[in-house]
Amino acid sequence: MSNERYINRELSWLEFNQRVLDQARSNSLPLLERVKFLAITASNLDEFFMVRVGGLQLLSRKNVLRPDFAGMTADEQLGAIRDRVREMLRDQYDCYNTMLEPSLSSHGIRRLHANDIAPHQLKVIEERFEDELASILTPIAVWPNEEVPMLPDPDLCLCVRLRCVPDSEEPFRYALIPLGRRLPRFLTVPSESGYEYMLLEDVVASFANRFFPEEQVLEVVPFRMTRNADLTVSDDVANDFMAEMEHLLQARKESHCVRLEIDARATASVQAFLTNAYQVAPADVYALQGPLGLGQFMALASVKGFDNLVDEPWETSQPLDIEPGVDMFEQISQRDILILHPYESFDPVVQLVEEAANDPDVLSIKQTLYRTSSNSPIVNALMKAALSGKYVTAVVELKARFDEARNIEWARQLERVGVQVIYGVRGLKTHAKICVIVRQESQGIRRYVHFGTGNYNEKTSRLYSDVSFMTTDVDLTDDAVAFFNAITAYSQPQPFHKIESAPSGLKDRLLDMIDVEIDQANHGHRAFINAKVNSLVDQEIIDAMYRASAAGVTVRLNIRGICCLRPGIPGLSENITVTSIIDRYLEHARVVHFHHGGDDRIFISSADWMPRNLDRRIELLVPVDHDPCRQRLISILETYFRDNVQATRLESDGSYVPVHDDGEPFRAQKYFSDAIHNEAKKRRDEQLTTFEPHRSPI
Structure with a gap:
């Protein structure tokens, strides 16, 4: 398991996704915003399995036993991921089944099933199926122990179990119906009030027998199959890089299955058939207690006519440093x-x-x-x-x-x-x-x-x-x-005058700046590092932060997602605090501030503090020396560290707890929105005739 110095990268990412899921579970948010956050967590998990889990499974298949820097082998990581994901899926579907769907229904956004719709509604749905769906969808016969067709992933499909004709060698046969991405997942049903809909898979399942006349449909089960997307192009040897990239896109469609999601109501027969057909280990089968593909529920969050169930818009303002209409x-x-x-x-x-x-x-x-x-x-x-x-x-x-x-x-x-x-x-x-x-x-x-x-x-x-x-x-x-x-x-x-780029010098510049703070602290001077990045994974940077903490440097980190550093450990990181903000906007800016003996050095960057960014990507670290801009960036960083509404604090065990203090509630993103909007409105109201460079209120 993860050691005492570092948190495993994958488990840290899962905790980030849990923080996003916590927004969906929060009664303080409007209902459709909660649906949006739920959809984001599901989409995040899709990509996580395609990339991170797929890569780990390849290492496991190759019997690579080398642990990561947190001390976990690929097999250990896969086991921990499966356990944590199953816990997260329980939270996801508890959120959907017991919180969101009942609340949506009470507010007039109702999901209907074939057995609870009125005759006139059923007629409309039936006509939609006959006129459109039956012509577009294509059932594909699949026999046990035979190769299954290549399906797009992670798209929703239906597995149909049919009773075979008498005297057949097999008691039943199977067919697959890929639902694809072009058809709408939510089919509107005529309603006297509100918005009523059926899910595409429910409609097709209701009329599945029409694809198989004179045969008995025993079962129709939704499933999703996720393939490994952690494939790379050998651009060192490719003569035609464009062709190699196109080959990579095709290879993804044919890579191994890393996850099988299936409706929990599926019989053992269907589950065994799909598991065998796609050669999925039982540990990688996830039986779900509700609609599959919750990421597509982002479309439901955008349904019109329910303005009371969404956030009040925050107005985007004309930049305060820019005069409208001027070149x-x-x-x-x-x-x-x-x-x-x-x-x-x-x-x-x-x-x-x-x-x-x-x-x-x-x-x-x-x-x-x-x-x-x-x-x-x-x-x-x-x-x-x-x-x-x-x-x-x-x-x-x-x-x-x-x-x-x-x-x-x-x-x-x-x-x-x-x-x-x-x-x-x-x-x-x-x-x-x-x-x-x-x-x-x-x-x-x-x-x-x-x-x-x-x-x-x-x-x-x-x-x-x-x-x-x-x-x-x-x-x-x-x-x-x-x-x-x-x-x-x-x-x-x-050699650059001011900037640094990865992979050649960016990390060294950061390490040098950290060493300056360590030297300042060792001489009894004030020293601090304030940084906002999306992820902190790089071991050298983490170890440098530990050295800084041991020297007495105050380190404040605002890290939205992955953080492999363990803060607050006596003798190692007691001077380091890590917070994360999950709010209406995705925090994406990278800004770092070094005290530098009172000669503040502040940078913006395209790079997160991860090996992929610092060692395997072309990135930039840009100093901002123009004093008004520099002071504004310092103020922006300080504003993020004041958040005690949407911020959570990383504990040394890898868990996150809400930031609570005795002060007034302060939400950084709301403050930015209000402060900039009010300043822009003030400028418009004053109808300034001359433009002066802005001195930001933040």
């Missing part, structure tokens, strides 16, 4: 700009790239693309810039997991219009968020840079809490150009 180049040339998303709009980032595409004085645009939206205005702007004759370079990361297909399509479209597309660095994912615009101005060439902690995705920017930083600082823009040249030329980066 972005003019504004960035006057001062550095810091934006806190989603409280402040992502629009200026899009506007900057669009203005660059249209501006005849812009010579070139260089940008990284990791995850983008389906109809990305930024990608469209890059294509427009290329068509107008500008030099445009896009570093498109084809290995962005589960976005590979979209990125492949974007890469092809960009190449068609003349964009120089780079597929990153062999063996590394390009995860850095950076855009460099080179412009010819009267004084000469000037470079404008955007650094971010989040993706260039205007849709997720409304859901994720991130930081944007725009600057024309000479050292930072020099570094940005050198960074791109190193990626596109596959060359070793020259």
